[in-house]
Amino acid sequence: MLTRVLSYLVNEDNSKFANECFGRVIHFSINNGKRRLTVSNNHQTLVLGGGCFWCLEAVFQSCKGVVSVTSGYTDGNTDNPSYSEICTGTTGHAEVILIEFNPNIISINELLQVFFVIHDPTTLNRQGNDQGTQYRSIICYTNEQEKQTIKDFIKRLQADSDSAIVTQIKKLSQFYKAEAEHQNYYKQNSSQAYCQMVIKPKLNKLSQLKHLLSD
Numbered sequence: 001m002l003t004r005v006l007s008y009l010v011n012e013d014n015s016k017f018a019n020e021c022f023g024r025v026i027h028f029s030i031n032n033g034k035r036r037l038t039v040s041n042n043h044q045t046l047v048l049g050g051g052c053f054w055c056l057e058a059v060f061q062s063c064k065g066v067v068s069v070t071s072g073y074t075d076g077n078t079d080n081p082s083y084s085e086i087c088t089g090t091t092g093h094a095e096v097i098l099i100e101f102n103p104n105i106i107s108i109n110e111l112l113q114v115f116f117v118i119h120d121p122t123t124l125n126r127q128g129n130d131q132g133t134q135y136r137s138i139i140c141y142t143n144e145q146e147k148q149t150i151k152d153f154i155k156r157l158q159a160d161s162d163s164a165i166v167t168q169i170k171k172l173s174q175f176y177k178a179e180a181e182h183q184n185y186y187k188q189n190s191s192q193a194y195c196q197m198v199i200k201p202k203l204n205k206l207s208q209l210k211h212l213l214s215d
Helices: 003-011 053-060 108-118 144-158 185-189 193-212
Strands: 027-029 036-038 044-049 066-074 094-101 138-141 168-171 175-177
Touching (some): 044 053, 053 193, 138 144
């Protein structure tokens, strides 16, 4: 893990970045053929991938200003992939979450701060024992302003890192909502071994950013 970067993220004063925000998203299609996600006028979205989406979902559901977290798939070469197909690593998709949040409560940079604290962006296609391209570190943007904000954030991290950050930055194309059993996974399965051994330690890392936790 990036010890110096972790320290930087936990201790950095992000106040100067608090007013930086992405373009407002009013409507966002979830291309599973069944539903359309409508985002409130004063809310924004961010798509992140870094290991199993169960972990990311649990972490960001614990953050203030987060309205909803949807687990899903993106950046692949097939339509409407299933979880079993994703796990083969042959569809090209990444497991991701789509975060809807209120930028008046939590900023893009604060969400990115959480993201880089709870996962290792220097391990290619791997987080812990979860290995495969579906577990790659990735951030998807929807416009050039978003892209630049993400690049600037990673540039600051890279300057304080001894290892290369391999997080992909890509334009969001398709987002496929994952099956129902993958939504609210930790809340419904917190006693399971994976939740206790993998997800809970990530939640413990989040406690280092107490000012970003929901009440």
